[in-house]
Each structure stands twice: as C-alpha cells, then as structure tokens.
Amino acid sequence: MSAPSIPPVPGARQTPSEPEHRPARRSWRASDLRGAMRLAAQATVGISRVAEGVHQSVLGTLGLPGGEAPGQARGLTGLIYRSIRGVTGLVDAGLQAGLARLEPLWEADPADGAVSWEREAGIAALNGVMGDRLEADGNPLCTAMQWCQHGRPLDLRRARGGRLLVLVHGLCMNDLQWQRKGHDHGAFLAEALGYTPVYLRYNTGLHVSANGERLDAMLSDLVRDWPTPVTEVSVLAHSMGGLVARSACAQAGADSLWRPLLRHLVFLGTPHHGAPLERAGHVVDVLLGQSVYARPFARLARLRSAGITDLRFGHVQASDWEGRDRFHRSTDRRAPLPLPADVACHAVAGTLAAQRSPLAERLVGDGLVPLRSALGQHDAPERTLAFARRDQAVLHRLGHLDLLSDPRVARQLLAWLQPAGAVSG
Secondary structure (H helix, E strand, C coil): CCCCCCCCCCCCCCCCCCCCECCHHHCCCHHHHHHHHHHHHHHHHHHHHHHHHHHHHHHHHCCCCCCCCCCCCCHHHHHHHHHHHHHHHHHHHHHHHHHHHHHHHHCCCHHHCCECHHHHHHHHHHHHHHHHHHHHHCCCCCCCCEEEECCEECCHHHCCCCEEEEEECCCCCCHHHHEECCEEHHHHHHHHHCCEEEEEECCCCCCHHHHHHHHHHHHHHHHHHCCCCCCEEEEEEECHHHHHHHHHHHHCCCCCCCHHHEEEEEEECCCCCCCHHHHHHHHHHHHHCCCCCCHHHHHHHCCCCHHHHHCCCCCCCHHHCCCCCCCCCCCCCCCCCCCCCCCEEEEEEEECCCCCCHHHHHHHCCCCCCHHHHCCCCCCHHHCCCCCHHHEEEEECCCCHHHHCCHHHHHHHHHHHCCCCCCCC
C-alpha cells in the first residue's frame, strides 16, 4: 500500500464536511455566560474564605480565639465574612435562574457548522484545571464525554469503515488539537492505512479512572451502534489520554463489545509513572502549610483538579486514590497494572536533548514527561511496563506537543500500524 508523503500530510486540508472557524467574539454561547457568572460567584466566596483565614491567623498569633471551625473568625468579623458569602450566594442563585430562562432566546444555532478553536481550547483548559468541580456543580461549561469528527459530534449516519482508530487527547486539550501545524495523525492514518478516525472529547479534570470507566462504556456503545460491522479497534493516545485508555482496558468486563477487537494501543508521551510538574504542585501544598500566615493560601493550590493530581504518580485505577486525601503528602501506593497481554502496545517518548543521556532522562524529557515515565520504566520491576524494544521509539529534540505533528512520529505510527504483509513505499 502506498503511503502519503510526510510532510505535507494529505487529509489535513479543508474539506466540504470540515466546519469553518467562527471568530472568537461570535463563538461564545449564552450558557457560557451563565457558567462564567457561577465561577465568578464561587471565586468571590473562595477569596472571602482565604481573607478570613489570613485574618484569623493574625488574630490567633495574638492569642485571640477563632470561630467554630479552623480558619473562621468570630464575632462581628466572622459575621461580616458570612454575610459576604450569603449575599454572593443569593445573587448567584438569581442570576442562574434568570439567565437559564433567557438562554433559549440567546443561544446560537448549533447546526450552523461553525467551530471556534479559541472557545473550545479555553473550555478544554478550564475543564483540565477544575473540571471535577464544574461537573459536581452542574456548570454548563463542563465538558461531557462524546465522540467527535471535525470538531462536531459524530454523525453515525455518515460513518463508514470497519477499522476504527480512536484518538484520545491529553490534559487541558480537546479533539481539535490533534490538528497541529497542518498535520493530523488521524487523517494521515486514514489515508495511509484505511482507518476511520474517531476523536474523543472529554473532561480531563475528572479522575483518570472515572474517564476510563466512561470510555469503556462509550466504546462498547460505539461498536454496537456503528452502521457496519467493526473488525478492529486501535487507540492512539497522547499524554494523559494514554492513562485513560489503560484504565478503560482494565475496566472492560467479559461482556465488552470493543475489548476483543482491540489490536493496538499507541502512547505518545504518556506519563505512565507520573509527571514532575504535578509533584511540584504537591510541594507547593506542603510548603504553604508550614506557615500560619501562608496556610490559608493553600486553598488556592488545592483548586487543581482530580485529573491533575492523578498525574503525580500516574494513577489509572480507582484503588490508586480512593480513601486518600489527594493533597496529602504520600508515597506512590499504586497497585501494579501491566499492559494488556493480548494487545500490541507501543510507546513514543520525546526528549528536548540532542542525544540520550541520564540527565536528559531525569531532567529534560519532552519538557513535561520524563523519558523513563513515557517508556513505562520504573525502579520497581513489578511496576515496569513491558514494552518490547521494537515497540519503543525515542525521538530527540522533540517537545511534548510536537508529538502531535512531527513527521518522525507519523512514520513510526505507519510502521507499527501497517497490516502484516503490507509494504509501504
């Protein structure tokens, strides 16, 4: 089978079914305003609690007692802070009720085909940072898990092909961001190998295990509802998406419709054993807690989502975090979870260094994920992921996001996913 040239990559060009990009100023929806107002109200309440905590910390150093709970002031001071939160809550409730009634009049027609990359990128980032809170609060800015093509919900009436390539994005990203620098791995592999790419959009602020459970159910529904028989499922996952894919595999039951069809799992820069930046955020929690004056500001560090804190060690299963304070200083307590033995698993790791070295592995990596983590290597043998040597690729001078567009990655994907006996050229 003849493969398309790299670069440029065929399939990334505009097609009649691909939506036009709407200017950012016209892309935001009425429900976005309601969600933003809710966040503003919650921010006001949060800031008031931080201010009250600092106030009471100062009073505490003078020997003055506080309120009923730690960080609360008593007397008139406490009453003022409670009044601020009470009034904010009433205003928020009124705005939510009023805007909800007006939304049907203001909401733009979703069928106009326009997609705003700016809006979707902003909402994806917001969900990554605090998506668990958005879902718990029922905020309309919360992203629901769904299948997409060209930035729009998948239309099964137009679905074709029996070999599905499922693409799972990373933290604070969305399905549109697989298109980078004029390249889309899904479109490239569709033209080169005949796959039908299906892009997952999901709330990256939720626990990885929660997203894995939902992905498992979504994949079974997809196979069941696909208009033609599905003969193969392969998954291409970037960053956190690889943890979600592994979680879905682990949670698939004996009655799963998709799991017996899974042939390939490809991980691009997945932090199988965690990412240093989340560990740095955890250090901030600890340091802020050491000072009586800074302790109230620990609330700000604790805004980061369950999805982000899962990246401290690479949590995949619910048992990795259940029953534990995710902000509490702890060691790696994950239960070992090997790669699925009946699936061809592949790992691409990038490094910003010019050549591989111990320093590059531990300190550089691709800028976000160390080489050892991306390759599944661990000091504890039972936690090491057994990628075969032929199924590992280390690419130098390559950053984390460049894994989505680098021609070397595309060539490696083509080599791994090429059907047995096929010859590329």
